[in-house]
Amino acid sequence: NAGVTQTPKFQVLKTGQSMTLQCAQDMNHEYMSWYRQDPGMGLRLIHYSVGAGITDQGEVPNGYNVSRSTTEDFPLRLLSAAPSQTSVYFCATGEAWETQYFGPGTRLLVL
Amino acid sequence: DQQVKQNSPSLSVQEGRISILNCDYTNSMFDYFLWYKKYPAEGPTFLISISSIKDKNEDGRFTVFLNKSAKHLSLHIVPSQPGDSAVYFCAASGSGGGADGLTFGKGTHLIIQP
Numbered sequence: 001n002a003g004v005t006q007t008p009k010f011q012v013l014k015t016g017q018s019m020t021l022q023c024a025q026d027m028n029h030e031y032m033s034w035y036r037q038d039p040g041m042g043l044r045l046i047h048y049s050v051g052a053g054i055t056d057q058g059e060v061p062n063g064y065n066v067s068r069s070t071t072e073d074f075p076l077r078l079l080s081a082a083p084s085q086t087s088v089y090f091c092a093t094g095e096a097w098e099t100q101y102f103g104p105g106t107r108l109l110v111l
Numbered sequence: 112d113q114q115v116k117q118n119s120p121s122l123s124v125q126e127g128r129i130s131i132l133n134c135d136y137t138n139s140m141f142d143y144f145l146w147y148k149k150y151p152a153e154g155p156t157f158l159i160s161i162s163s164i165k166d167k168n169e170d171g172r173f174t175v176f177l178n179k180s181a182k183h184l185s186l187h188i189v190p191s192q193p194g195d196s197a198v199y200f201c202a203a204s205g206s207g208g209g210a211d212g213l214t215f216g217k218g219t220h221l222i223i224q225p
Contacts, residue, residue, distance in 0.1 A: 033212050035212075035215075042117075042216050042217045042218055043200065043202075048212050058212050059212075059214075097205075097213065099145065100157070100212075101157065102147075104153055
């Protein structure tokens with residue numbers, strides 16, 4: 001997980017609150033992405049970016065927003081948190097899609 | 112519709128023996144396959160990968176086999192060690208480095224018994 005940092009490590013929100021999950025990398029990778037992992041499920045792609053200024057939706061984008069103003073940062077915004085967004089969120093980076101390096105994760109609980 | 116399937120939620124293997132983790136996929140456009148290892152409270156760690164132009168790739172104790180006609184791949188760990196106890200995810204990506212991320216299976220929890 002070296003080179004990919006995620007903050008916060010853990011967060012509790014109330015339904016309807018908004019927040020931003022931060023992801024930063026120092027490896028100069030063009031590809032960045034956000035996944036969520038739910039119990040008994042694999043990781044599912046939320047949003048991704050192939051470079052600064054370019055973002056696109058993954059498999060489960062609803063309720064989330066992203067932007068990529070720099071190569072290093074790829075924040076994930078929850079606009080109005082819902083209990084269904086309780087999950088563990090992983091940011092990943094890579095020189096290409098073929099190999100992605102994951103951050104340590106953010107555990108989110110929405111009450 | 113699950114495109115990457117790991118049908119064994121858990122697998123128990125004795126230390127020193129071979130561990131074989133299996134993965135099936137349905138999307139014929141996948142052309143690159145990866146295995147990730149995940150410990151509790153940590154992010155997944157890349158383990159080994161294989162391109163669809165190959166049928167085998169080795170890295171130390173880890174070997175991945177790909178059978179394209181069967182849309183099946185497997186990860187072999189020989190010999191299994193206690194530190195190998197973790198959840199293993201199979202993942203696949205589309206052709207041409209397509210910007211669609213990785214598609215993951217649900218994972219297999221490997222338990223190495225002493």
